[in-house]
Amino acid sequence: MNLFRKITLAALLLLIPSLALADDTVSEMTYILNTFSFLVSGVLVMWMAAGFAMLEAGLVRSKNVATICLKNIALFGVAGILFYLVGYNLMYDGVDGGFMGSFTMWGADDAAALAGDYSAGYSAGSDWFFQMVFCGAACSVVSGCVAERIKLWSFLLFCVVLCGIIYPIQGSWGWGGGWLSAMGFSDYAGSTLVHSCGGWSALTGAIILGARKGKYGKDGRVNAFPGSNIPLATLGTFILWMGWFGFNGGSALALGAAGSAIEQSNVYINTNIAACGGMIAAMIMVQLIYKKTDVTMALNGALAGLVSITAGPAAPSPGAALLVGAVGGVLVVLAIPFFDKLKIDDVVGALSVHLVCGIWGTLAVPFTNPDTSFATQLIGVVSIGAFVVIASSIVWLALKFTIGVRCSEEDEFRGLDVAEIGMEAYPDFQNRSI
Amino acid sequence: MNLFRKITLAALLLLIPSLALADDTVSEMTYILNTFSFLVSGVLVMWMAAGFAMLEAGLVRSKNVATICLKNIALFGVAGILFYLVGYNLMYDGVDGGFMGSFTMWGADDAAALAGDYSAGYSAGSDWFFQMVFCGAACSVVSGCVAERIKLWSFLLFCVVLCGIIYPIQGSWGWGGGWLSAMGFSDYAGSTLVHSCGGWSALTGAIILGARKGKYGKDGRVNAFPGSNIPLATLGTFILWMGWFGFNGGSALALGAAGSAIEQSNVYINTNIAACGGMIAAMIMVQLIYKKTDVTMALNGALAGLVSITAGPAAPSPGAALLVGAVGGVLVVLAIPFFDKLKIDDVVGALSVHLVCGIWGTLAVPFTNPDTSFATQLIGVVSIGAFVVIASSIVWLALKFTIGVRCSEEDEFRGLDVAEIGMEAYPDFQNRSI
């Protein structure tokens, strides 16, 4: 070989790694950005647990506030442990078109990425973290609905089963690669898999528990039990709104390519404008019907818009997202008196927001996403509804006939704070009703 | 061609894409990071809406708390919709050295980036989202100043015009590439374009509305109406402080180059230390004057520091930023009694914080940024002040002579919560004054 050839060869050999390096660079950066998106979005969704806590603490009567705070933070502890022990793998491990994953404990395996193979796309732990906080959100939906009369430990035991069994099994059908996803069922961030799942669990709980004493008069009158702290409820709604950017945005499941970043941007916009639409629609409707508007209805309207867009926040134009949210806002204004007519006592309006709008949002996906069909969406809504209703009823009834789910009438009258946890939420403030 | 030549050629052909790939990599990663910076910063700014809500809910009397909560969340809904329908394009579309953009609806166009051309720098949606939350912040400034006496729907109609017309037009002069920016006017994150704009609107509103009943006695005495919930006001200030990192940091408008990341870092530090300076200066000054310090003055001092540094948070050294903030803290302590002397009733001190310090911060830019001139900064302050005062006065007066802006005296006495939205903020707590 002459000198030129030698030099050329040497240069080529030197340059070849640059090809590999460039390729690896892309992958490693993509891997990092995908991972970081899960972490940042996951923190925002974790923060929603605080949002639910504040919303519910603001909407219950002051004698039950400390208890609802405890339930909301404790359920997040339950979710964190159960989703590790069994939930994640039951939802994601080897579902393969079927009905559930494996009953095994989760463990991270990032060996390939540490060895330079980034094809997993993101770290195992960041994915677990992001999925775990969603599981917590499903529990949070329940706590508000069954507040002011459920026993603390019975509620937490229900959360154990919800996080460990019910949520992961139905979740596996959609996000774990199970039979519903194989059919083409589409639920971007969980209008059905998270919100309706929580909503159905809450519905069975509310029915089995029965209404709070005095809520429904003998003459058919519905007595209002006004929330004790409106700024806290407002703060909770703002927190949920904020967290929803992580909830829906992070559900792009990627950030490390321009297309993913664009998708997340569109999801942010649609999430926001659906909330705006739901809130303003609810406010106007309440003003027209009752000649006064109402702050809790505005808050529920915003949440209704958020739940409604959650099944499909990437595909719509902002205008369509505004409309999807606005319909959610109208639905919530209609649904709250509807459940009261049925004497299903939903303390914070969780059924109207999470169940009704969760269904609406899931069924609305085909309007803007041509890859989905109304029939498949309906199959998803119905099958998950049926499963969660049956499974959660079994758990509620099992609790009812063992340790009991409902507090004594006396405890309910005194308030759960004194009765269940021996501590008042606002011990220094003179209470009007006492 | 002999074998060597063939191999060399093949190798070269294989390697050429690595050059292109590497180039594209840079651009795509830069594009993603710029986009993500807008999204993350935008969430922080969105969160400031909650900060304003809590600050104002803490500083009004308990009989008006639910209403101020509703106003604060509803205005964010108005901003989200209006900035989509008309605001964004009026502010940014084809301003070209002129006085406004186009009256058209915003639409995302990321086709180029999806085809691999990342020269736009960031996704259209992420930019829209970031700019929209700024528009919301301008509204939030108004709500605190005119609280406790303005009608809910009149306030929201004012926000419609502010978000859809007034804010975008004056914003186009600076950030939309309009005549002021062509002159060299510099307002990094909006001391003038956001805070003073909100402040001028609030000033005209406060004058046209008049003071709350009983605020100014006949003998010239100023009656204190103490805020009803100091921890909420503190929380609101912390939220605003936190959100301001997104407000100022995100206004670097980029993250995908080392220089941008360094710029954002410096902006974070200066934003923080200006808040520290404003707060500590206000505390010391109040202690010296009144022999006691005051928590709401400390909170307003921190916000004063934040507003003051907002016009130029990138250029100063931390020491200079500390000084800019400290002057803001001193100004706010002087401005609050000044407005009271003029009998301009500003419920939360919004004029002192956002208008006075917004002006101060804008005029202070040339001290640390040699590319700006005091004269141009002054032209910006005056021209935007004149425009916003005139435009907002027209809107307030139009509202006054149609649906009315001020509640009846009786409603004001009972509190807007009962009168306007039929719901108390704290129904369980015995009120001292009743």
Add this chain to the structure above:
Amino acid sequence: MNLFRKITLAALLLLIPSLALADDTVSEMTYILNTFSFLVSGVLVMWMAAGFAMLEAGLVRSKNVATICLKNIALFGVAGILFYLVGYNLMYDGVDGGFMGSFTMWGADDAAALAGDYSAGYSAGSDWFFQMVFCGAACSVVSGCVAERIKLWSFLLFCVVLCGIIYPIQGSWGWGGGWLSAMGFSDYAGSTLVHSCGGWSALTGAIILGARKGKYGKDGRVNAFPGSNIPLATLGTFILWMGWFGFNGGSALALGAAGSAIEQSNVYINTNIAACGGMIAAMIMVQLIYKKTDVTMALNGALAGLVSITAGPAAPSPGAALLVGAVGGVLVVLAIPFFDKLKIDDVVGALSVHLVCGIWGTLAVPFTNPDTSFATQLIGVVSIGAFVVIASSIVWLALKFTIGVRCSEEDEFRGLDVAEIGMEAYPDFQNRSI
């Protein structure tokens, strides 16, 4: 040279920059991601200042709420200024195996990175910002313990010395490259360097101040002074939990390589599950001992888990982290009555959470991290404990014998809000005890 040779040469020359470019790309992107991780994590840690404020505002009696709010936001202002003026350089500048850095003012130097040399790894400002918010956290630990009886300005002067001298000196031993780190002492995110440091300062303060009037009866009875606002305390705990992802996650000090992203993911999971473990363990234990559970103990249990895992959140499996946190939760339930037995009056349980669990967490590191030894960890705990106890005692005593540290008995009875800052936290609410 023939044409083929010329083309080959030209192509090779064209391609060579791609190698360099690819290399630079990696570094610049890594630099940006490391910087951004500091900024985002730093915002989360800054937010913890609000968490401490809300936790403490919820746990003190209503007559001291405005004061504790002021202390908590003012201390963050002190930290921001002092860590700039002297703290950072004293902690990090030229420690070199020794006992402290230099008494000089911090200044950013990013010239190298701006010139294309990214070997610093991250911008100077992002590092300063991240370290400053940690300094603030150490102060926040103190304020809760010594609440309801300390004078405002004395407390803030103590914070000046803590942020400017005590915290940086002991911090330099571990994180500044001082003698402890040279020995192999390992404290990932500051169980000892932040939490115990704050805890020891709080302990000496609580002893020198003495207990609140009426806390310990003559007959040995411990009187409960229930917290005035449980939802605020819950919110504070949620905020701290959220912020802890930045506290521990950001302490990976990097994000720009896949290994760092994986490390941060594992830290997030372990941080979360330790909090879950601490909370659930505390709840169960309280239920078993007292036959009722307790919301403030659940909150402190979660915080105990968080402090416990902070010394070593990267190495453990999630199961081990759960256990480390659960032990923390058990310790806090035992420690709170223990300090009461010693008549050390710790208003919010800060000693039990931050000092006791800070020690436990530091000593637990060798169980999961084979690179550490129990002996070295113990040396770190003891030496830092001794230094902080001595140094903080000198400061507390100097304050006591000059301007005084404790309010008058009358002021304590009336409440610090009226006495020290002339403003009530909840002026509209009728107080039961008055």
